[in-house]
Amino acid sequence: MAATLFRKVWDLHSVRTLPNGQTQLYIGLHLVHEVTSPQAFADLRARGWRVRAPERTFATVDHIVPTLAQRRPFLDLVAEEMTAALERNCREHRIPLFGLDSGSQGIVHVIGPELGLTQPGMTIACGDSHTSTHGAFGALAFGIGTSQVRDVLASQCVAMSPLRVRRVDVRGRLAPGVYAKDVILTIIGRLGVKGGAGFAYEYGGEVVDRMSMDERMTLCNMSIEGGARAGYVNPDATTIDSLRGRPYAPSRDEFDEAARWWRTMASDPGAPYDDVVTIDGTAIAPTVTWGINPGQSVPVDGRVPDPMAATGAERDGVAEALAFMSFDPDQPIAGTRIDVAFIGSCTNARLSDLREAARIVSGHRVARHVRALVVPGSQAVCTAAEREGLDEIFRQAGFEWRAAGCSMCLAMNSDRLDGREICASSSNRNFKGRQGSPTGRTLLMSPAMVAAAAVAGEVVDVRAWLPAAPAGVERRL
Amino acid sequence: MSGAPIERVCGTAIVIGGDDIDTDRIIPARFLKALTFEGLDAHVFEDDRQERAASRVLHPFDRPEHRGAAILIVGANFGCGSSREHAPQALRRWGIRAIVGESFAEIFAGNALAIGLPCVTAGREPLARARAHVDAAPDTPVEIDLPRGVMTAGGREIRIGLPDTARHALLSGGWDATGLLLQRPDEIDATRARLPYLRWSSGSTPRSS
Secondary structure (H helix, E strand, O other), X not given: OOOOHHHHHHHHHEEEEOOOOOEEEEOOEEEEOOOOOHHHHHHHHHHOOOOOOHHHEEEEOOOOOOOOOOOOOOOOHHHHHHHHHHHHHHHHHOOOEEOOOOOOOEOHHHHHHHHOOOOOOOEEEEOOHHHHHHHHHOOEEEEXXXXXXXXHHHHOEEEEOOOEEEEEEXXXXXXXXXXXXXXXXXXXXXXXXXXXXXXXXXXXXXXXHOOOHHHHHHHHHHHHHHOOOEEEEOOOHHHHHHHOOOOOOEOHHHHHHHHHHHHHOOOOOOOOOOEEEEEEHHHOOOEEEOOOOOOOEEEOOOEOOOHHHOOHHHHHHHHHHHHHHOOOOOOEOOOOEOOEEEEOOOOOOXXXXXXXXXXXXXXXXXXXXXXXXXXXXEHHHHHXXXXXXXXXXXXXXXXXXOXXXXXXXXXXXXOOOOOOOEEEEXXXXXXXXXXXXXXXXXXXXXXXXXXXXXXXXXXXXXXXXXXXXXXXXXOOO | OOOOOOXXXXXXXXXXXXXXXXXXXXXXXXXXXXXOOOOHHHHOOHHHHHHHHHOOOOOHHHOHHHOOOOEEEOOOOEOEOOOXXXXXXXXHHHOOOEEEEOOEOHHHHHHHHHOXXXXXXXXXXXXXXXXXXXXXXXXXXXXXXXXXXEEEXXXXXXXXXXXXXXXXXXXXXXXXXXXXXXXXXXXXXXXXXXXXXXXXOEOOOOOOO
């Protein structure tokens, strides 16, 4: 019978039905970081349990690492304490840790795929909601809380109820200057921040088929912003090619066998979906958020809404958001003056993101009133970018070039907004206070849009900033 | 190992208005910089409380009449965003023993269940009435009765919803799942043994410490 990838992966990993009706689901890959794991390890110790599958558990430090002075001990004593605790826990339980001295450290959702740990057909869990990112490879990947981190450490399983599957078909072609970030912001804008509750999103259609793995990761990353705990793309030739040669990918001898199996895990033609939504990719414009949740966005040539035009329950939300942002009803979003430009996060800090942003800033200067920083997603991204000279392009334009980490996406290190600053950000959440200042304001957009905003000093339409493509070279999208 | 059965929660209530209250609002990220969950209760809704204090209005969590409240009444999609368990931990440590709302973000509700904090749903209209009641008389006794599936506030009963799986876990005391998950190690091993991707050897694995 035709089945979705979700159903195949779910059934393969189902251990048993628990007394309350939930499924005991085996976790093929458990990723761990310093912020949501210490209490889980402490619980494990208190109950005398061991880590059941240390060889399927991998750790890194990302949330609190400083992106400037990385010499140990860190100047931030709490960051030092939490890093040391993770090191201790990993040593004690024989969990491989990709620390700052490994050359492979970075945001957990960047390094998993980079190392080839993330593979099609797997179940992947991590104490971080953006674990949905790994779905780009055709894995069933979802965020868990600390109690569930303890569950997975102890049993390599979680208790969970199956999700329904919504197919999100993105048809047509994206215009130049329109990126995966714009696609996902458009999807969330259409389906709402709670529209995905209880669902896994299966992304497909010509636009997704043509996307690189980096772009698919951006798409799946923000599934959770739409309320969907997981999002995925069926594995195809792009997926398989991207895995070849990665350190933890199957060895050359077994790669073809693996690739054949990966393809069998893709959703079958005629698979049953609980819901199907179609989005016209051709109509998507560069998109910017104007409010305090990621569903509150407009095309860059659009205007922020007027609460009076909104209906009942929505009106209060719009009014609250506009008051927080200090925006007037119906004002154009373009031309909004920014104070900070942040290119980083598990959403948009991979090599292709940095390349695209560098292409925009090359030969320009960051506006005098703007503080701009680039925080690569991983040490490997950082090294690769430096090899291409991207760091020089950014530095010459007036950007700071930092070391890898989560940084100003959630401001658990010293990278943060001050006061009421407005930040053009390539990250994933524009919640009140998210970027470290309770009154700080975030405008989510693609890295290319952030780059253009940094130079212009205000929100601008990146489509007017694209350098002409070299003759004979067609953009991938 | 599991928790104690949870059948009913009684006490006074406290109201947080609005939809889509995210976990960054419930507990800002800077308070996640700690090795334990201890002391989180002091910082629940910290930024919102400061903001209100600056405009000389007391946040519900700062109003003396709500001190000791056990039931939190919220809107739709409560707890969206980050998977931080610190959010339900902070609420529980403050004294909240049950949350009733129009709907909850999935990860939040799962995290709350895992620490024995029921998240039950109710319709928008009956919730609005309950809120009005609590606003007018904060000392109103409120009771959430899970076996009967009702909440009583000011003598009026409201139907409440809870997924069967969560209801069973709470009533049986099986909400702390780790013990349950460890009961059948042979079945865990059998599942593991059928995963093709665990049989393949990887190429060259990089250095980790």
